[in-house]
Amino acid sequence: MTAVTNRYDFVLFFDVENGNPNGDPDAGNLPRMDPETSQGLVTDVSLKRKLRNYVAEAKGDEAGYAIYMQDGAVLNRQHAKAYEAEGLKSESKKKPKKVEDAERITTWMCTNFWDIRTFGAVMTTEVNAGQVRGPVQMTFARSAEPIMPLEVSITRSSVTNEKDVEKERTMGRKHIVPYGLYRAHGFINANLAGRTGFSEDDLALLWAGFRDMFEHDRSAARGMMAARRLIAFRHDSALGNAQAHKLFDRVTVQRAYKGETLPIGDDRTHNWPVARAFTDYAVLLDDAALPEGITVVEPF
Amino acid sequence: MTYGIKLHVWGDYACFTRPEMKVERVSYDVMPPSAARGILEAIHWKPAVRWVIDRIHVLKPIRFENIRRNEVGAKVSDRNARAAERSGDLSSLGIDVTAERQQRAMLALRNVSYGIEAHFEMTPKAGPEDNPGKHREMFLRRAAKGQCFHRPCLGVREFAADFETVETFPETALPPGSRDLGWMLYDIDYTHGRRSMFFHAQMQDGVIDVAAAAREGLTA
Numbered sequence: 001m002t003a004v005t006n007r008y009d010f011v012l013f014f015d016v017e018n019g020n021p022n023g024d025p026d027a028g029n030l031p032r033m034d035p036e037t038s039q040g041l042v043t044d045v046s047l048k049r050k051l052r053n054y055v056a057e058a059k060g061d062e063a064g065y066a067i068y069m070q071d072g073a074v075l076n077r078q079h080a081k082a083y084e085a086e087g088l089k090s091e092s093k094k095k096p097k098k099v100e101d102a103e104r105i106t107t108w109m110c111t112n113f114w115d116i117r118t119f120g121a122v123m124t125t126e127v128n129a130g131q132v133r134g135p136v137q138m139t140f141a142r143s144a145e146p147i148m149p150l151e152v153s154i155t156r157s158s159v160t161n162e163k164d165v166e167k168e169r170t171m172g173r174k175h176i177v178p179y180g181l182y183r184a185h186g187f188i189n190a191n192l193a194g195r196t197g198f199s200e201d202d203l204a205l206l207w208a209g210f211r212d213m214f215e216h217d218r219s220a221a222r223g224m225m226a227a228r229r230l231i232a233f234r235h236d237s238a239l240g241n242a243q244a245h246k247l248f249d250r251v252t253v254q255r256a257y258k259g260e261t262l263p264i265g266d267d268r269t270h271n272w273p274v275a276r277a278f279t280d281y282a283v284l285l286d287d288a289a290l291p292e293g294i295t296v297v298e299p300f
Numbered sequence: 301m302t303y304g305i306k307l308h309v310w311g312d313y314a315c316f317t318r319p320e321m322k323v324e325r326v327s328y329d330v331m332p333p334s335a336a337r338g339i340l341e342a343i344h345w346k347p348a349v350r351w352v353i354d355r356i357h358v359l360k361p362i363r364f365e366n367i368r369r370n371e372v373g374a375k376v377s378d379r380n381a382r383a384a385e386r387s388g389d390l391s392s393l394g395i396d397v398t399a400e401r402q403q404r405a406m407l408a409l410r411n412v413s414y415g416i417e418a419h420f421e422m423t424p425k426a427g428p429e430d431n432p433g434k435h436r437e438m439f440l441r442r443a444a445k446g447q448c449f450h451r452p453c454l455g456v457r458e459f460a461a462d463f464e465t466v467e468t469f470p471e472t473a474l475p476p477g478s479r480d481l482g483w484m485l486y487d488i489d490y491t492h493g494r495r496s497m498f499f500h501a502q503m504q505d506g507v508i509d510v511a512a513a514a515r516e517g518l519t520a
Contacts, residue, residue: 024368025368025369025403026366026367026368026405034365035365036365043369043458044458045369045370045371045458066390066393066394067394068376068393068394068395069372069394069395069397070394070395070396070397105381105382105385108381108385109381112390113393116376121375122375122376123375123378124376133457137451137453137457137458137460138458139312139458139459139460140313140458142312185460187451189451191449191450192450237447239442239447239448240445240446240448242445242446243446243462243463243464244446244451244462245446245462246446
């Protein structure tokens with residue numbers, strides 16, 4: 001399979017309705033927020049976890065698509081422990097220090113594991129600084145407008161412990177974002193794709209993963225989450241043909257109300273109702289006079 | 301003779317982890333020279349050249365933000381990978397993220413903007429076809445077009461850096477005066493067993509003169 005030879009810079013839009021897209025362990029699982037602007041945040045690793053889970057679901061045991069960073073649920077290592085022990089017996093105590101040898105193992109890991117090929121991994125096998133850099137790099141996702149998390153108290157009509165039987169019921173709390181449209185930026189690096197063997201097929205799987213990863217991540221906490229739009233700028237060359245921040249500036253989000261669209265924060269939007277659906281926003285792409293060598297790809 | 305360049309880099313977040321506080325990462329106040337070198341190398345580098353950082357301009361106020369995430373505390377095991385390759389069975393490989401979970405905080409910098417002044421020197425690996433003019437032009441051409449070998453980042457890969465070549469840096473928002481930033485990592489010395497080198501960072505009107513500090517002497 002041929003490796004990806006074009007650089008891509010992409011913008012992913014996804015939204016949440018009455019759910020918690022990414023809890024903050026430092027804040028009692030409240031939705032993550034930027035303390036300065038009150039915009040909602042979703043970390044890069046949260047999105048990468050969902051992609052890994054999607055690929056594990058979509059590809060199953062297919063060769064070349066194993067997932068290294070396994071979620072507890074898809075873990076299948078117990079019966080394999082015997083194998084592991086067997087294999088290690090023949091292992092000599094001293095590791096071969098040869099460079100080619102280490103590279104062989106690294107290549108083998110990249111060939112077999114989709115997530116190592118895509119995101120990279122810190123592997124003790126590699127000589128140079130002990131890590132494989134993957135071609136796909138993501139940044140924190142940020143909501144278009146400040147979010148307003150709600151705390152919802154709920155009751156359960158049973159108790160866990162025998163001694164609490166008098167209480168009859170327990171109370172719990174859920175934190176939800178009524179609505180938030182999030183925007184994440186990502187980069188696909190052709191030079192690193194060549195090194196890990198990240199192929200065009202892997203890229204197609206990545207796009208499909210972004211589209212469907214929330215469909216396989218339903219839970220009581222998440223509410224309704226959906227990937228809304230993915231705009232990718234494809235560069236003709238591996239090094240790229242334009243500055244990423246200028247391409248990202250071409251993608252803007254505006255508020256929409258009764259057929260009218262205005263920039264976020266515009267004075268005239270002050271008496272508009274708050275956004276509660278994707279239709280309250282307009283995602284605009286300025287694709288006029290794109291720099292030479294840039295094409296827009298919209299996987300969905 | 302030096303072949304200097306000026307690069308303006310900025311981003312929403314940055315984390316230049318202090319080596320003494322890296323379990324729960326705490327960032328340095330400003331970008332250290334080693335991180336600046338990494339950014340330049342992400343745009344253009346060949347074994348024939350070696351980037352040297354001269355000055356770092358701090359253009360925005362120093363502010364921090366705390367971020368806690370679930371991380372794993374394990375690395376890919378060399379032994380297990382070899383064993384699996386031999387037996388052809390993948391099921392013994394993989395890290396169980398729930399078992400290896402660690403919640404770690406990071407004290408990251410917020411809303412940063414830096415000016416990097418640097419030059420490069422030719423190394424003994426330079427061949428007859430290498431000359432300083434060529435590498436300088438390659439760097440400037442790439443940076444001007446927004447090209448990069450891999451996307452530069454501000455300390456860690458989730459904090460991607462935007463960059464632009466400039467003639468003069470934007471006005472700094474820092475108040476005038478001097479500020480002692482204490483001992484900071486200068487770089488890792490790969491010729492002496494990856495030894496860390498430190499320098500005493502002094503900021504004068506938002507500018508850290510790395511070259512001058514390096515001349516005064518680095519401490520291992």
